[in-house]
Structure formats: structure tokens, C-alpha cells
Amino acid sequence: MAGVGIIGFGTVGTGTVKVLLENSELIKKRTGLDLKLIKIADLDIKRNRGVRVPQGILTDDVSQVLENPSIDIVVELIGGLRPAKDFILRAIRNKKHVVTANKALLAEDGEDIFREAAENGVMIGFEASVAGGIPIIKVVKEGLVGNKFLSIYGIINGTSNYILTKMTDERISFQDALKEAQRLGYAEADPGLDVEGIDAAHKLTILASLAFGIPLSYKKIYREGITNITPLDIEFASELGYRIKLLAIAKLLNKELELRVHPTMVPEEYLISRVDGVFNAIYVEGDAVGPTLYYGRGAGDMPTGSAVVSDIVDIAKKIKSPEPNSIGTGYSDMAIKDMGEIMSMYYFRFTAIDRPGVLSKISGILGEHNISIASVIQKGRRIGGAVPLVILTHTAKEKDVKTALSEIDRLPVVADKSFLLRVEGKEEDIIK
Amino acid sequence: MAGVGIIGFGTVGTGTVKVLLENSELIKKRTGLDLKLIKIADLDIKRNRGVRVPQGILTDDVSQVLENPSIDIVVELIGGLRPAKDFILRAIRNKKHVVTANKALLAEDGEDIFREAAENGVMIGFEASVAGGIPIIKVVKEGLVGNKFLSIYGIINGTSNYILTKMTDERISFQDALKEAQRLGYAEADPGLDVEGIDAAHKLTILASLAFGIPLSYKKIYREGITNITPLDIEFASELGYRIKLLAIAKLLNKELELRVHPTMVPEEYLISRVDGVFNAIYVEGDAVGPTLYYGRGAGDMPTGSAVVSDIVDIAKKIKSPEPNSIGTGYSDMAIKDMGEIMSMYYFRFTAIDRPGVLSKISGILGEHNISIASVIQKGRRIGGAVPLVILTHTAKEKDVKTALSEIDRLPVVADKSFLLRVEGKEEDIIK
Numbered sequence: 001m002a003g004v005g006i007i008g009f010g011t012v013g014t015g016t017v018k019v020l021l022e023n024s025e026l027i028k029k030r031t032g033l034d035l036k037l038i039k040i041a042d043l044d045i046k047r048n049r050g051v052r053v054p055q056g057i058l059t060d061d062v063s064q065v066l067e068n069p070s071i072d073i074v075v076e077l078i079g080g081l082r083p084a085k086d087f088i089l090r091a092i093r094n095k096k097h098v099v100t101a102n103k104a105l106l107a108e109d110g111e112d113i114f115r116e117a118a119e120n121g122v123m124i125g126f127e128a129s130v131a132g133g134i135p136i137i138k139v140v141k142e143g144l145v146g147n148k149f150l151s152i153y154g155i156i157n158g159t160s161n162y163i164l165t166k167m168t169d170e171r172i173s174f175q176d177a178l179k180e181a182q183r184l185g186y187a188e189a190d191p192g193l194d195v196e197g198i199d200a201a202h203k204l205t206i207l208a209s210l211a212f213g214i215p216l217s218y219k220k221i222y223r224e225g226i227t228n229i230t231p232l233d234i235e236f237a238s239e240l241g242y243r244i245k246l247l248a249i250a251k252l253l254n255k256e257l258e259l260r261v262h263p264t265m266v267p268e269e270y271l272i273s274r275v276d277g278v279f280n281a282i283y284v285e286g287d288a289v290g291p292t293l294y295y296g297r298g299a300g301d302m303p304t305g306s307a308v309v310s311d312i313v314d315i316a317k318k319i320k321s322p323e324p325n326s327i328g329t330g331y332s333d334m335a336i337k338d339m340g341e342i343m344s345m346y347y348f349r350f351t352a353i354d355r356p357g358v359l360s361k362i363s364g365i366l367g368e369h370n371i372s373i374a375s376v377i378q379k380g381r382r383i384g385g386a387v388p389l390v391i392l393t394h395t396a397k398e399k400d401v402k403t404a405l406s407e408i409d410r411l412p413v414v415a416d417k418s419f420l421l422r423v424e425g426k427e428e429d430i431i432k
Numbered sequence: 433m434a435g436v437g438i439i440g441f442g443t444v445g446t447g448t449v450k451v452l453l454e455n456s457e458l459i460k461k462r463t464g465l466d467l468k469l470i471k472i473a474d475l476d477i478k479r480n481r482g483v484r485v486p487q488g489i490l491t492d493d494v495s496q497v498l499e500n501p502s503i504d505i506v507v508e509l510i511g512g513l514r515p516a517k518d519f520i521l522r523a524i525r526n527k528k529h530v531v532t533a534n535k536a537l538l539a540e541d542g543e544d545i546f547r548e549a550a551e552n553g554v555m556i557g558f559e560a561s562v563a564g565g566i567p568i569i570k571v572v573k574e575g576l577v578g579n580k581f582l583s584i585y586g587i588i589n590g591t592s593n594y595i596l597t598k599m600t601d602e603r604i605s606f607q608d609a610l611k612e613a614q615r616l617g618y619a620e621a622d623p624g625l626d627v628e629g630i631d632a633a634h635k636l637t638i639l640a641s642l643a644f645g646i647p648l649s650y651k652k653i654y655r656e657g658i659t660n661i662t663p664l665d666i667e668f669a670s671e672l673g674y675r676i677k678l679l680a681i682a683k684l685l686n687k688e689l690e691l692r693v694h695p696t697m698v699p700e701e702y703l704i705s706r707v708d709g710v711f712n713a714i715y716v717e718g719d720a721v722g723p724t725l726y727y728g729r730g731a732g733d734m735p736t737g738s739a740v741v742s743d744i745v746d747i748a749k750k751i752k753s754p755e756p757n758s759i760g761t762g763y764s765d766m767a768i769k770d771m772g773e774i775m776s777m778y779y780f781r782f783t784a785i786d787r788p789g790v791l792s793k794i795s796g797i798l799g800e801h802n803i804s805i806a807s808v809i810q811k812g813r814r815i816g817g818a819v820p821l822v823i824l825t826h827t828a829k830e831k832d833v834k835t836a837l838s839e840i841d842r843l844p845v846v847a848d849k850s851f852l853l854r855v856e857g858k859e860e861d862i863i864k
Binding site for chain 1: 722
């Protein structure tokens with residue numbers, strides 16, 4: 001028997017309790033394990049969550065979980081940095097294994113947790129911290145353990161994917177799509193974590209540490225959100241055969257790792273470009289397995305509960321001989337590439353005055369910086385007024401692109417700051 | 433340290449050895465495990481496989497693997513029913529854990545293996561037996577362990593998916609696409625296992641036993657191959673917004689399980705309809721996690737080697753306290769639904785004489801059998817000659833469909849045996 005205590009009876013807590021209570025018999029048949037829910041701690045023990053928990057389980061005293069000798073596994077589901085970290089550390093020092101969905105904490109402040117866990121010989125389960133119900137942690141850590149990873153990228157923030165999908169399907173503005181997401185409960189009142197790519201960067205930190213053996217490197221991730229994307233960009237992307245997705249990217253090239261989160265143009269033929277709404281998908285390429293993709297719900301009470309329960313089961317199986325945590329240890333000294341050094345294809349949208357010679361000026365500057373043009377679209381005519389001019393490039397260096405764009409932005413014929421998106425896909429596919 | 437012995441140095445054996453040798457340092461860093469390749473047995477120990485193995489490892493004497501006290505894990509990669517089964521049973525009786533990619537053996541004759549494994553306290557790894565490099569066994573067994581599974585279906589035979597993709601892209605016949613697949617080495621000289629759905633049924637047997645807790649039920653799977661599909665059907669499907677895929681399906685409805693392998697019309701909006709060429713993808717729906725999808729290479733030396741190595745690592749981790757095998761034990765008494773009782777939407781292609789009143793006769797018979805029509809396509813006109821008449825139905829019962837079709841086939845105005853495909857998707861989507 002393994003005793004389970006939960007801290008945090010919110011959305012994910014409720015989902016976890018539902019899965020545990022509803023499917024415990026099934027889990028026992030499958031694994032022989034008897035999981036027993038001992039305590040659930042939450043400040044609010046009155047609210048009806050739509051799940052009936054056995055008498056005496058609810059408590060507003062977190063010590064009844066953290067100090068409980070019957071509890072082997074503490075599940076932290078309150079989120080945020082504090083007091084979550086203190087609770088987790090207390091659990092670890094009490095020799096309790098920990099399961100958490102707290103990506104922000106692990107990404108920004110996970111070293112202490114993994115170090116103390118190692119010192120105390122306890123396991124940390126964090127399947128629920130990345131991509132909700134998709135068992136991507138297990139896939140990367142165990143299913144593909146024989147692979148050197150070459151590339152991992154994905155849609156790992158459902159809120160921003162919902163907004164981008166809505167913008168794409170209905171050609172509405174970011175603000176309008178955000179409002180709709182908020183109305184449906186997919187986005188928070190303060191949506192920054194999601195739409196600025198912070199949440200995606202948290203998850204990428206965890207995935208990259210696990211897959212590439214680097215320390216948790218949240219601060220080294222280049223990050224751009226989706227707030228500047230306009231319906232015009234979505235339309236141009238579509239015309240060029242692409243969809244715009246917020247991708248979290250970890251790519252190994254010449255022993256250097258690229259870590260970046262930004263809106264990206266993805267070819268329409270890629271499966272991942274078809275991942276819509278709140279769904280998540282992660283593309284993982286290994287040297288042996290080749291390309292693989294994992295798709296599912298990235299959030300929600302039950303999908304995340306499914307991930308939490310799989311961690312509980314895994315830990316319960318290994319309780320007699322705990323396995324070391326293989327994350328954050330930094331066995332690899334892989335360098336993280338400076339953003340300026342990455343190579344990518346690019347989409348530029350310039351706001352140019354419609355006047356003879358503008359294209360030649362702009363393309364001249366691009367050429368001087370070794371940026372070669374794959375295609376050009378100019379829409380509408382407003383002699384003497386500003387029109388969008390779109391350029392798709394061949395592979396170029398980010399640093400060169402930034403320099404060229406700042407020169408272009410200083411041209412008198414350019415009316416507004418230019419906008420760029422990085423483009424995924426094969427160079428040879430760019431001209432169709 | 434865990435000692436590994438391999439039987440069978442063919443395609444998958446070579447891939448496994450490559451992964452083991454190339455990435456053993458990485459695996460050690462990740463897991464702390466020291467995997468040591470002790471022996472490889474094959475009848476042919478002369479042929480150059482493009483991989484350099486350490487001196488003294490190759491042998492043509494299988495006993496050097498099966499009886500070797502340094503070997504903890506025996507990897508069976510010769511395929512086929514005999515002598516693979518004898519080797520596996522000998523390994524088990526010698527208290528060696530077993531990893532196998534042999535879906536035919538597990539599906540058709542796995543009970544003895546799992547029973548003897550239980551009696552001898554050894555583990556059987558079979559990740560490589562289903563969907564090559566996609567870690568679908570681990571996902572179903574561990575990653576989604578908290579879920580009651582509602583539905584699992586997928587493209588799990590790369591050869592037939594390659595042929596269907598080729599037929600779709602180039603509108604060529606099955607025979608021509610098969611020839612191309614054979615030329616490229618994707619199909620065997622005798623392609624029956626693949627194109628008749630036998631291989632897919634083997635894999636479905638394993639997945640269904642694992643996911644639903646039923647005994648290995650290969651003989652109970654309804655099975656149809658892709659040999660009768662014509663370019664005409666591909667064209668009609670496309671016109672109706674569908675792709676034809678060979679799906680292996682396990683669906684739980686009202687405590688009864690449907691188990692079937694057949695070509696299926698899948699809506700173009702479904703991700704799985706976009707899975708092309710030799711790739712595999714499996715859709716898994718759990719009560720907690722909701723819909724998920726797993727995509728990757730379903731065959732090949734390195735992808736399958738990746739799966740074999742993940743099994744070796746898993747077993748090596750648990751060697752001190754082996755875990756019981758959770759397949760084939762049949763803890764569930766779930767009934768397997770008779771094929772006649774399944775409900776589906778259908779695509780019919782009739783070869784009808786182009787004469788007034790034919791549609792009325794055919795639709796009359798369908799109506800009498802409670803089969804309601806969603807749409808009708810008739811192409812071309814050949815007064816008095818045979819033309820294809822295509823009908824898409826709403827949900828109907830298979831038994832009724834079979835009865836109706838046999839009545840229709842007896843009509844004097846019907847020139848050839850009618851052809852049917854089952855249609856996946858939501859009833860409400862069928863009229864677009």
C-alpha cells in the first residue's frame with residue numbers, strides 16, 4: 001500500500017482525486033498497487049468540487065499531509081513559487097516522495113528541490129508539469145532513453161494556441177481572441193504567463209534539462225510572445241502555405257543547443273500545424289527513432305489528473321528501491337547557443353511607403369547582410385501611403401537579420417517598425 | 433551491470449546493436465545503468481551488417497546466449513513462431529528476462545510465454561512489437577495507467593499505409609502501389625501479412641490485452657485487408673472529404689469491446705488521416721486524459737532498435753525487484769462484440785446499370801433494413817451500362833448492412849458485387 005497526500009484542492013487537485021477514486025480498482029488490477037488517499041489539504045475545505053471524498057480526508061492544515069507517517073507520496077498542486085517550494089522541501093526532508101505539476105517552480109527554482117531529493121533519496125514526479133495529459137516526460141525519459149535527441153519542439157501552451165487558432169479561423173485580432181479565451185476560462189485575467197511565452201519557456205526548461213542533460217536553464221531561453229501578431233500576418237502566412245504557432249524549441253546543432261520560444265511559421269503539411277485549439281503537441285526527433293509526435297490535451301482537471309496519477313503509480317512501484325531523478329543534474333556540458341547565432345528562415349512584414357524603389361532599397365540592405373530572398377508579396381496599392389510588404393527569406397543568421405532590420409527601420413520610406421517571424425521547415429520547401 | 437544477449441542479427445538486431453553501442457555512454461549518464469552486450473547469436477556470423485561488434489561476441493550457437501550465466505536479458509529478434517517460442521521459453525526457464533519484437537508470436541501464442549514468465553518471476557518487454565519506435569506500450573501501460581480506455585485505434589502497419597498513400601497521391605491501382613512498395617523494400621515478396629491486415633491484427637491483439645485487460649484475443653479480431661480498394665474508392669472518399677486508412681480498432685461501448693482491422697474512411701480533418709507513407713499513428717482515448725495521438729516510424733532497424741533498448745533499460749532498472757507482466761492475464765471479463773452487432777457509418781459502392789429506378793430500388797432495400805442515406809454520388813452516364821453509384825450512410829448496424837447488401841447484389845440491375853467501407857467520424861459531421 002502506498003499512502004497519498006494532496007496539497008491543493010483546486011482544478012488539478014479535483015481531477016487527480018476523481019481519477020484516483022474512480023479508477024483505483026482498475027489501477028490495482030493492472031499493477032497490483034493499492035493507492036490510498038490519506039489526506040487532502042486546502043485552505044478552503046467547504047467548497048463543493050463535485051467529488052465526494054471519504055470522511056476525515058479534507059484538512060486545512062498542511063502539516064497533516066507533510067508530517068503524516070501514513071503518507072509516502074506528497075502531491076503538490078497549489079502552483080506558484082511560494083509556499084509551494086517550502087511545502088515540497090518539507091515533504092522531501094520528511095523522506096516523502098513528491099509529485100508536482102508546478103512547472104514555474106521547477107523551471108525557475110528547481111535545483112534545490114532536485115538536490116534535496118537526491119540527498120534524501122526520494123523521487124520527484126513531474127509528468128503533469130509539461131503538456132498536461134500527454135505522457136511526454138515518460139516518453140523522453142524512458143520510452144526514447146536509447147536516443148540522442150536532435151530536436152524537440154512543440155505547442156505546449158494551450159491558451160496561446162487557442163488564441164492563434166481563433167485568430168486563424170476567424171481572422172480576428174489578438175485582443176478579441178484573448179477576450180474570447182478569457183470568457184471561456186482558457187485564459188486568466190492576467191494572461192501574461194501564457195501569451196508572453198513564459199509558461200511555454202517553463203515547460204521547455206524542464207524538457208530540455210531532461211532530454212539534453214543540461215541544468216535547468218530557464219533564464220537562458222530566448223522568449224517572444226504572441227501579442228504582436230496581427231490578422232494580416234496570419235493571412236500572409238496562410239497565403240504562403242504556413243500556420244503561425246507558438247513553438248517552444250530545443251534543437252541540437254553542432255553540439256550547441258538552441259532554446260527558444262517564439263511564434264513560428266510552420267508549413268501547413270506538418271502535422272503540428274494542424275494542432276488547434278487548446279491542444280498541445282510535441283515533436284521529438286531522436287537519432288535512432290527519427291521523428292515522432294505526441295498530441296493531446298495540455299491542461300484541464302482530468303488530463304492533468306491523469307498525468308499526476310501516472311506519477312503516483314510510478315513512484316509507488318519503486319518505493320522499495322527509489323530511482324534517482326534524472327533531471328537537473330547537468331551531466332552534459334552542452335553550450336546554449338546565443339540567439340544571435342541561430343540560423344533560420346524568416347518572414348518579414350515591412351510597413352513601406354508605396355513609392356518606386358522601396359523594394360530595391362529594402363532588398364539591398366538584406367543582401368548586404370547575407371539575407372537572401374525567397375519570395376515577396378505586396379498587397380494593395382496606396383501611392384505615397386503605407387502598405388504591407390512581406391518577404392520570406394532563405395536561411396539567414398539571426399544577428400544579421402536584426403542588424404538589417406534596424407537599418408531598414410531607419411529608412412524614410414519605412415513607416416513603422418518591421419515585424420518578423422521565424423519560419424520552420426525545410427529550405428527546399430520554401431518555394432512551392 | 434546488466435548483461436544482454438541478442439538472438440537474431442537481422443535488420444532489427446543490427447539496429448539494436450547500433451543503438452546499444454553508440455549510445456551506451458549516454459544511457460549510463462542518464463540512468464546510471466551499465467548495459468553490457470555479451471553475445472549475439474545468428475546462423476550467419478560472416479555477413480557485414482555495417483556495425484563493428486567487439487571480438488568474441490558473435491556466435492552461431494544460441495546456447496551461448498540462452499545458457500550464459502552473464503546474460504540477464506535475452507533479446508529475441510528472429511521473428512516467426514518457431515523456433516522463437518522455444519528460445520524464449522528456454523530463456524525464461526533459465527530465469528532470464530526477455531525482450532522481443534515478435535508480435536506474431538505474442539499475439540498468436542503468447543499465453544504460454546506470459547504464464548511461464550510469471551512462474552519464473554521474469555519480465556517480458558515487448559515495446560518493439562507494436563508501432564516500432566513509438567513508445568505506445570509504455571504510454572498505454574504506464575503513462576495513461578490512471579485511465580479507463582474508451583477507444584484505441586491506429587495505423588499500425590506501415591506497408592499498407594505506404595500503399596494506400598501511394599494510391600491516394602498518384603491514383604494508381606493497389607497492384608502498382610504494391611509493386612512500388614516491394615521495389616523499395618517496404619513490402620515482402622509475399623505481402624499477405626501486411627496487406628491482409630494480419631500484422632495489424634497481431635499488434636491490436638497485444639494493445640487490446642494490455643489496455644483492456646482481456647486475454648490475448650487474436651482469433652476474435654474481425655479482419656479485412658486493403659487488396660480490394662480501387663482508385664475509384666480513393667477518389668470518391670476524397671470527394672466526400674475522407675482518406676482511406678487501414679485502421680486497427682479497439683472500442684469500448686456499453687461494456688462490450690469491438691476489435692476490428694479494416695480499411696476505414698477517416699475524415700480529412702482528423703490528424704490521423706494525414707499520417708502518410710510508412711509512418712504509424714495511434715489514437716488513444718482515456719476517460720481522464722481524453723483524446724491523445726502518438727506518431728512515428730512503425731518499422732525499420734533504428735526505430736525498432738530504439739524500442740528494444742528502452743525495454744532493456746526498463747528491465748535492467750527493475751532487475752532487483754522484477755515487476756509482474758500486466759498483459760495476457762485477463763483480469764477483465766469484458767465481452768468482445770460480434771462484428772454483426774457493431775454500429776458504424778458506411779460507404780457503399782454499387783456497380784449499377786444506368787437505368788431509371790435503380791437508385792429507388794437500392795435505397796428501398798437500404799430503408800427496409802434501417803439504413804439511412806446521408807449522401808449519394810453517381811458519376812458518369814452510360815445508359816444501359818454499368819456505372820458506380822456511391823452511397824454514404826448514417827449510423828447503421830453491420831448485420832443489417834450485410835443483409836441489405838446481399839439483397840442488393842441479387843438485383844438484376846446490379847452488375848457486380850457491391851463494395852463497402854466503414855466510416856469513422858462523428859455522425860453530425862457526415863453532411864458537410
